Amino acid sequence: MTDQITASSSSTVFRLLRFAFANIRRRPERFLLATLGIALAIMSVTVVRTISASFANTGSASVTRVLGGDSLWVVPASGIHYNSAADAIVADGPAPTMAVPSGWTAHKVIAGAWKPNSATVAVYGSSTAKPGAAVLGKKAAADIGVSTGDALPFGGQSLAVTVRGDDSIVTVPYDAARSVVGDRGWWTLSEPKADKGRNDLGALLSSSTGLPSSTNPADKPAASGHGLIYDTVGGSGAVTFEQEFSALFSGKITGSTLGLISTIGLILGFVIAISSFLASVQERRREFGIMSSIGLADEVLYFFLVESAVIFLAAYVIGISTAGVAVALVVPGIATPIAWAQAAGTVAAYLPAMAIVGALVPVHRLLQQRPVELLSETS
């Protein structure tokens, strides 16, 4: 019995698909045009989402690099910013003065932008860096033109170069960094072993240092204050600090002109879908009149759902592929395959809703009419 039900339901889907394809064959040009319109709309949204996803990845990677496993980040009152030329976060002022409470592990870091030639790289100075050595990311090494084993002239010293990682950051001893980029910097701290797992570390450090703390990267330090503690492990939300930080990056794109235009594009694509479905309702009214007069009113919905699903699926495949080609050609420096895949995933999330609503509108129009009205030629 169960087998029979399974068999019949799968053959129903198959029949619906065959019916949908028969209708598509009847008006192939309309199918092509509707698909083309939606595909273009999906393409524009995917391009924007790809750019925003790659910004988010950059933001997330740069903050992970800053924290280096620590849980608190104490930034100066003048704040920090992402230097897009150096692809890294740098500080805008000196790290706040504070007494590190006992038991805590603190890293005072110098972080500033350095222009050794026409390129800009970020310099991170840390007291844990090996004296007389500089660790460069691949991009920084390429920009400066050095490789492992070379000597890097840096603030009057000569540092032995090691290339590690892909970023555009030069990690050098604290004092060397300070002599080149000045006092700009921040602290990163880890809690004492006894306090591991607590989610109020920010408040804990805040009470002993007097600096305000926040778990939200969108909060900026007060310019008149002494600095701000970012608690990267605390807070009650399900979203991590890194994710929130990267959302600030992608929000810049989705909230910009690009985001607005692509949203309007998507709305236009949706209008095309509905208008083409309404056109086919108009042409097939007698067919639907026959169906609803023999009590198949609900089945009409399935016909449209399957047809709409076929159109949206085809448009999705075309749209994301052309978007992939477009980003590779137009924004090669920003887009990465991973960002494109993320964008394709995001767009896929709201397509089903569009496909369903797109099918419901014409069906609603049909079901409002009595079968006899549908069958009569005049209306």
Next chain:
Amino acid sequence: MIRLGLSYGLLSSKRRAKAMVLPIVTTATGAYLLVLVLSMMSGIKAQSASLGHGDEIQRAIVLIAVIVLLVGVVEVAVCTTRTVASRTRELGVLGATGVRRAPVVAALLVEPFISSVIGAAVGALAAVLTGQLFAATGMASSGISTSGAAVGVVVAISVSAIAAVSSSALPSWRAASRSPIRSLSTGG
């Protein structure tokens, strides 16, 4: 003969003005965005520069504005498929009385041409007015470029017209190629 086809198309477009509203609106939306983006390019440039990769983002914005214009134009072609479907019997009469295919196609292409040009012109005009409004109220901090707007108007109108006519060509051609007896017996 083509001339007669065109004037016949013009007459029937007047008759079907109501059906042209939606394609005009969608084309106008696309054209509006494109012209506005091109005329406010310097402001957008400044905004993208703050995000890094200014040039690439700027190219992406132009690309997306053009795509949105094309999305708007596709609606014109979808509307053409609707037109040819509802005029099947009329096309059958034309074919049965000996009118050749070329003038029929020309007549059918008048409507998409008119709706795309009107749509693009309306959208471009609205964008230019919005630009003036921004400039007058000081909302566009980096100014409105007249040359950018001029380029935008030309691109919007020509791209819409070409895209609308070429995407409507296939459905019109197919409709004009049906045998008159079929069009007369099955058309609605």
